[in-house]
Amino acid sequence: MNIYVCVKRVPDTESKIRIDHSSNTIIEEGLNFVLSPYDEYAMEEALRLREAKGGKVTAVSVGSDETTVILKKCLAMGADEAILIKDDAGEQYDGLRIARIIAKAAETNFQDYSLLLFGKQAVGSDNSQVPSMVAELLGLPQVNVVTKLEIEGNSAVAHREIEGATEKISFELPAVVSAQKGLNEPRYETLKGIMMAKKKQIPIITLADLGLSDSELASQLEVVKMEGPPPREAGRVIEDEPEVAAKKLVEFLRQEAKVV
């Protein structure tokens, strides 16, 4: 079974986000970029499936040359191959643009895929769009936000998290699946893995190789403004006997905030 894990390079979750108001972009300088946390669950699941059933795991990312860092991490975790689809457009927040690139690559370069695995969302753009869009463009079944995945031959069963419950879905491969926290516990890279990843070549596919033109891929979303969160004024902080403090808090909730 050949699995392609589509991953994204994102600022780590501890990052403070600063904004360049002249270009409506975030300032990348000083940010520490990592493999998007949900993509780690997708990678881990792919490796476990390969360990159980054989086949090949390929990590794929769309992005600039800097993206090779996270592809190296995927190789160090245990991916057999990694491929960079080179795209210097930067973050456009337009899931369809990326989905078109991945779907085209799947059709032309990764025709042997049984499973396209993703994280349920990239932290940052927080779109949760690309997996569903790729599934539609390729005419595949999709199961997103998966906390359990079982595959037998060409048949699969997945558990998908929804509000207050879990949906059970049966589907046929090839398919698109996106991973939620809880699906597994991602492994750490081993020293041996890191050494091997260093030596490994990461082939580059260009958008021209895929026959995609700039005009076809022009973002259909325009960012007209970017701003920080509305400032929140700190309220009052009290230090009292527990009984008194609790009473004051409930008074605040009841009479001032009027929320209970």
Add this chain to the structure above:
Amino acid sequence: MILVFIEVRDGKIKKSSLEVLSEGRRRADELNSELHAVLVGHNLEGLAPETFKFGASKTYVLESTLLSHYSPSGYTYALHSLCQEAKPEIILFSATSLGKDLAPRVAANLGVSLASDCIKTAVKDGGLEVLRPIFAGKAFATFRFKSSPVIVSLRPNVFPLVEPQDAQGDVDKRDIVVPEDKVKDGVQEVLKEEGAALDVTEAEIIVSGGRGMKGPENFDLLKDLLGILPHAALGASRSAVDADWIDHQHQVGQTGKTVSPNLYMAFGISGAIQHLAGMSSSKVIVAVNKDPEAPIFKVADFGIVGDLFQVIPHLKEELSKVLSE
């Protein structure tokens, strides 16, 4: 025309879909446009009158036994022909689990981009402009669209409901023939946790615990508070989830859920940047923490420096008193 996708769960229209209808109504009035709704599934005609109460003038009922359970590919197939024919200029979804799953598939089917999980919409120069949090709320971006139809999903629990009207509308029921191979990913079964509680994204009040809870057994204290508060859900910080004290579906923050309840109560949560990002848009925040320097106090409207184990019992007593008044 603005088309609103209506989500049905357990035979009822979800409140978040009524919020979307309400927002659709406000924008339709501004754009001088009609507001229509669409229900997809089996035996849903009886739900149409409720959509009229919240502002729809016409509701399509796409009927097929094959779609009695949710399937993203099947629902997309059903919505495709309606969109081709009715040509909505704007399509609105609620960014629920289902909406987040379906809206992008429909957008790709129609060949247009999507703005996910928006918290504000406005009409500017005759077009729609939307605001959405990025980086789980560490920044906010305003978008306009270059493609048509415009597709947007709206975050639940943010948009106010319109006053329900005693209004009538047209029901346009269509039996649609869905080829079986177009339903590739149907839900077979919905597994419910025993006593499944309200999800944090849908709650009006969130009672949330962090590392200061000291152990899984102490979350029962928070559950006690939930028991007396209406529409309340249990939340948690990442450290409590990673310590296996509580399931990850309760996690609030950048690798959990982003929430905006009326009231967020943080117990023993210091307020790491990832957590603050996920809950800072709550309308009212209160916190109890031992450490007076905890960053959570910078966003809290009311903070108590103290031992949560001593405060919670008194808090429960006081709350029960005022709630029974």
